[in-house]
Amino acid sequence: MTAINLDHLSANPLLPEVKDAMIEAIRADYGNPSSQHRIGDRAAEALDAARQSVARLINSPTSKEVVFTSGGTESVNHAIKGVALAHSDRGKHIVTSNIEHNAVLRSLRRLKLLDFKVTSVPVDEYGRVNPADVAEAVTDQTILVTIMHSNNEIGTVQPIEEIAAVTRERKVIFHTDAVDSVGVIPVDVQKLGVNLLSFSSNTFYGPTGVGGLYVRRGTKVWPLLDGGVQEHNKRAGTENLLGIIGMGVAAEAALRDMDRRIAHASGLRGKLMETLPQYIDGFIFNGHPEEVLPNLVSVSIKYVEGESIVLMLDDEGIAVSTRSACAAGALQASHVLLSIGREFADAQGTLVVSFGLENTEEDVIRFLEALKGTVKTLREISPLYNGEAVNE
């Protein structure tokens, strides 16, 4: 039994109001929103209401610019591959950053097999992209810039508006992977000035397997899924209506409760960061000191393996993560941590703590107590540890 969940990035539980709405929808047997008769009317209404709720969350000028997808990964693939293939006659060059999520990295790797060229700009020690680097990387062959809104391992938030100023001037389409931002911190697609923005329902306590892609009017993107005329012809296939209904309710709650949630998460984050030195030494916090998600702490702990800590804490009923669940099968060191200058060994000793609505300061203290014992045990068996870890 897991008593304390400090790995909300991996999965958020559903909000009670999301559960209620989904259970009601299951019982009600909505039809197909595209059907020709009135069985489908309620479905079409529910779909429309959810789309409006989601549009409000990202301040999309109209709900027509919101496309429902099967999750953040589909949104990212749709945006990147869709722009690349739709604009390949103008050029085959794409600009990205060194710290993107695997959905971005692997979509770009796939496009390289189709002769696209990718330039990846570096980040500073806090994981921030310099907009001037993006400006320099853009050529007359560049058709797309894709830079994430916030990072899923270290929480750093990028200067998206400044990057959008660059792409607007150079007339290049700009996509941002905002999967870990939307519903957590304010995200306003109009203010950001992006063409495309990917997001996911579970980030804000909606169901998994459903997400959204904001597509600014006039942005030419090939659909990833061709077929029927659903989603204003941008994404074929009968909708995951139950998931979409859940996402709509979750979006409303996220907008309504955002300030309160940020205050709560920031409080826990501050508590953890202030108190950690009382429990262990020899660690480095990762990420930007201010431009950062409120619900995430990344800490590299010297002379230990993050994977070992995760397993040992799991035995004590505490769930944390070394990095995103999507990459859990992969054993390389995190490209994000290497990109911000961490040593390989420190990268391997990194924990990601992500807070959720139900967490308390007591959870933080219980985690720190367990962590203290775990780190002590692991360092005792580490051949590298000489008993004198010092904070840098």
Added chain:
Amino acid sequence: MTAINLDHLSANPLLPEVKDAMIEAIRADYGNPSSQHRIGDRAAEALDAARQSVARLINSPTSKEVVFTSGGTESVNHAIKGVALAHSDRGKHIVTSNIEHNAVLRSLRRLKLLDFKVTSVPVDEYGRVNPADVAEAVTDQTILVTIMHSNNEIGTVQPIEEIAAVTRERKVIFHTDAVDSVGVIPVDVQKLGVNLLSFSSNTFYGPTGVGGLYVRRGTKVWPLLDGGVQEHNKRAGTENLLGIIGMGVAAEAALRDMDRRIAHASGLRGKLMETLPQYIDGFIFNGHPEEVLPNLVSVSIKYVEGESIVLMLDDEGIAVSTRSACAAGALQASHVLLSIGREFADAQGTLVVSFGLENTEEDVIRFLEALKGTVKTLREISPLYNGEAVNE
């Protein structure tokens, strides 16, 4: 209020046991199957159990050959685009039939923009493909044959085994869109001998927005969704676990109840086809007399518009369709009906009746009574009708 649903192809209601399982899963808050700690264990177990249930339904030799997707459309796009892009170095030619679903047609149209060539084989008056035509269409540049298992407008089932014998001999990958077959009639991927087979959960009373793709071991296909390592590296993205759980339960029920369901649907189908002449004249049944889905009747009615019938019957609380919901936005005559030799006007006067578990013979009679009045009214205002419609 719709009293009688005779458009199950557009949306099937969830089975009570599917509802129960999904509601239980919503309440239980499963985690992420890919997470590193035990919160995700139950999710991973539920995912695995659903995969095994679905594998049994299609007699897949191992559940590892089953990839969960966001529905039939994604499965079809994944199969067609994934094979095309993974094998384009060997050739860029694809063989299909004249009566495929829009998901196939539009995926192929998309590939034509990437310089793929498509040969479409004709069908006979019943909508059957001749395997010899496929053999003739295959060239040394052919990398894929995609022919549907059963047709969503006329119900005709194709000679898939015979076509697979051709593709096997010519060493070409064979995909079949079995979205309207799996869960309705026996589908055995081993017996069929296909490499790829697309299917959808809602066809057998599971939720919409979830489907599957069978990928025979050794079949090289590019993922449509790149990113994390989910679905044995074949489809990235955190899973729609609730939908998948529902699909698993629906698959078990479909396998268990298949004989009973076929007998029930065939009974209603027979009743409708036998009794129709007592109510109206001037009609043609579409589809193969024997090799046909048991749950579907397609009938072209002379001197009327199908769309008008659908609207008028809807007012009487009876839901039928002119064709698939996916194409409801499109106003052309059905390419399927034109391909089997129907005149344009007859194609426009076509109704698709699709039966479901709750339908009764009384529903059929009430439909026929309503249809009789509707056809009479519409023919009275038709400039083409001379009062002497005769069955052909």
